[in-house]
Amino acid sequence: MTSSGGATEVGTIEHLDRGPLDRHEMARIVARDIPAGSYVNLGIGQPTLVSDHLDPDSGVVLHTENGMLGMGPVAVGEEIDLDLTNAGKIPVTELPGASYFHHADSFAMMRGGHLDVCVLGAFQVAVNGDLANWHTGTPDAIPAVGGAMDLATGVRDVYVMMTLFAKDGTAKLVTRCTYPLTGLGCVSRVFTDHAVFLIADGQVTVSETFGISVEELRSRLAVPLLAR
């Protein structure tokens, strides 16, 4: 396995013998690409799985929006303390060196560009890095944004972890988002079950594929794909 970020420094790798990835395998690939020593926020849902794959020696420090750095694994049994939860309101633990702070500080940390990486789910990502992940825009949907816009706007590297295709088969990597936007031009990397994509300067580069070739990807996506 390559070291952190290693996949970006070589040519496109086609893993035709494995894939599509399940969510745990995707989480492992995301964890691999988080640079050692990063301060990281993991979004609720699938991105929380990434923490299971981080090397404890990597020096990665997890931030939770509700006011903590140094978040540890999910609490079990007697560890459960209802005053110590993550962004998904699930009881968690604290690691040595943890700190607590109030909400305005937590989001100042985010908005001020102090967090290195966040990992978010998405409905759609566009070639220009636009992200849509908070609202389907349907009339009966209750809008709920939480910290998604703050993360998309403030964190230096926004990683997205999602399936490449929606349940109805439509691609989620698109020319232009049709769902309401969360942030503009913010996404730098997209980890999917079929491939990893790098986004920069309005262009999408395939860095790695899983069980599919770059040519097949090109035939299934409407967006222009570069390979190296």
Added chain:
Amino acid sequence: MRVVADPDEAVAGVQDGATVLIGGFGPAGQPVALIDALRRSGVSQLTVVNNNAGNGETGLAALMAGGHVKRIICSFPRQSDSYVFDGLYRSGAIDLEVVPQGNLAERIRAGGAGIGGFFTPTGAGTMLAEGKETRTIDGRDHVLEYAISGDLALVKAFRADRMGNLVYRKTARNFGPVMATAATVTAVQVDEVVEVGALDPEVVVTPGIYVDRVVVVRTPG
């Protein structure tokens, strides 16, 4: 600042139509005893500011179910157990203003810090910025967000001294310290009150200047 006998005394005097800042991130840090007292007071037409819109049928959810709330300002109303709010919202019985979480926290901070508003990049270019003044600063679009302040803040802390200095527990701190600064009257429920001098000044999170009423409500277990 005074230590009061019960939660009802802590919320006494709130008027119909008041804006109430309520701490908590989901259940953690939610001042349930104070919210229950607010409900018993029979006050109506409240605007509530909270990160969420209630869980299950207790605390904030019960306040909304009782018809005391006409409007809620929050970042994340929809949760797996927010069915009380969901029903009221869909029937048109409650108004909702959705605010990105960091903008919500900063608007409250601004309210307590005497700042009328601020320009933030969060939300720029999205539907939550529609109708708001936008300015390009250092080449980046920023949205004008106005301060939020309340008539009453309800906060849960861990420990207070008799001057109202507060310390919190873990992530239950969340919105408490900013909300405590931003209301005309700040009422706090704590697990215990200690004598003046018993709290290390270096670890006080909320200085007593922001606190008006403290009531002891022991957390079960």
